[in-house]
Amino acid sequence: MGSFDVPLDDERTQLDAFVEEYRNALEIAFNGLTEEQTRRRLVSSATTLLGLLKHVTWMQRVWFEECVGGTSRRELGLVQSPDESFRLAADDTVASVTAAHREACATARAVVADLSLDTVVTGHRAGPRTLRWVYLQVLRELAHHCGHADILREQLLAAD
DSSP states (O other): OOGGGSOTTOHHHHHHHHHHHHHHHHHHTTTTOOHHHHHOOOSSSSOOHHHHHHHHHHHHIIIIIIIITOOOHHHHTOOSSHHHHTOOOTTOOHHHHHHHHHHHHHHHHHHHTTOOTTOEEOOSTTOOEEHHHHHHHHHHHHHHHHHHHHHHHHHHHHHO
């Protein structure tokens, strides 16, 4: 079912559908690419396609596990800054980063399952936010990074 097939009056269902659509789109960007391609730097920053998925995994853990769940980045074993979250370890692979992404998504679903969009969460460094705000922020970031992934994939396919 696509995100446009859900009833328009069910805001939560629509938000969940959009989040899932973007999560899936990020993973689809890896189809047919080699490990080397996904690690290749094509822009002046340290951004790579694999690093982008690693960052999006970190981002979702920050918003759902830290902001909503109330567990600090340190307690979660997460790096502290967005820039650090793009860095690849020597043993990072498409399979391992994808598995971590899927685990973060499953945890995020579980964290919000019993909460309404009006629930106020207090784990954000700048103060309380509603769950609706968190969803919108995550959607904004996912859409932004899906665009990056599309461009990187297009560059990789054109180069080889």
